[in-house]
Amino acid sequence: MGELLQFPGARASGDAQEEGVERRSAPSRLPREVAEQTLDDIERVAGPDARRRAEQAVGPVDQPRWTVPGVDEGSVAAPPPEPTSTRASKRAENVAIAALTRHDASEGEIRAKLVAKGLEEQDVEAELDRLRRAGLVDDAAFAVRLVDRLRERKGLGDQAIRSTLRGRLVPQAVIDAVLVEQAEDEDVAEARLLEVAEDRARRLGSLAPDVAERRLTAYLMRKGYSGSSVRTAVRAALASAGLR
Template structure:
């Protein structure tokens, strides 16, 4: 009979040397289970830098939207990732087919800017040079544009109709600034603004100097 109050003896467990007990509920780390380390993927990501289709097909799509200069097409195709040799070969083929013509492109742009936007020569010249058109083609196209003074008067008359509520000097400053931003030289902008405001019922004694 065991004396009262004496602690119960607990059975001893033996642990083999070299083995470590794993805490209950803890899972082995990923890649270190019984199946061994996880294999790395051999297939890398697909090459997404190569453009679809050909440079010629892409150029035809761009030309289907509007006429473009040769340099403009070259820049767009290069940004799309086409090789320079393929780009030049495609541009030469399209030029021989008559689909690229910088002189025709310049004339079309001058007509659109001069008749549609009533832009001044300076603005049209700057827009054409940004597309890479040769300076001689720019000047040839501008030579056929409508009279610049007439364009300035036409634009000034259109804008002056909406300035009746402004004070004369405020209307003059605003109209003068609009003509300058549209690409007209200061002297031409000043004369067109004065004439348009006077025709719209404004005072004839507007400032002689530029605002």
């Protein structure tokens, strides 16, 4: 069942050895309840006589630990203690949570707010690391949410969306990856463009057709659309509004 235990102070004879029990030195004294459990394990594995000899050999129960092979092998080290909060770390947390409570924010925006409050770099980075681990900041998820809102609520094209994401301090690599991942079907994008163009054209009814065309084209370009799709949408929207 394991290597033999040589009890402290006992002879190395056969009657002083019990199968399946071993002594391990420990750097510190064990709590009473742990030592009692260990002695119980010795009795269970090797019998009551082994327990009595172990008790006689080790003296008080908080002396160096007696273990049974396979019973205590899998003990897991205690996790490191949480960092002690400081005044600066608490202030950083308050600033970050207040910003996230008001509106959705990128990691870069939170960093800028923390720096603006005069916090040291190590406190800023420690707070951002805490927010990342808690899932409170995630630039990729933030960018996906913002892309959806900009398309659905503001009717923006990808060029304007890209510019908006840069303005919200989202890293360029994240912007590129998200726009590829969230790429729209061509028919869906053209339908949105036409809808935006027609809505705007209805407001240009008092203008001459050529002026309305220039105004509508410029408007759609500011919305982040370009190319032949803009020209097609302008013609269709002006015709629908009776301006051609």
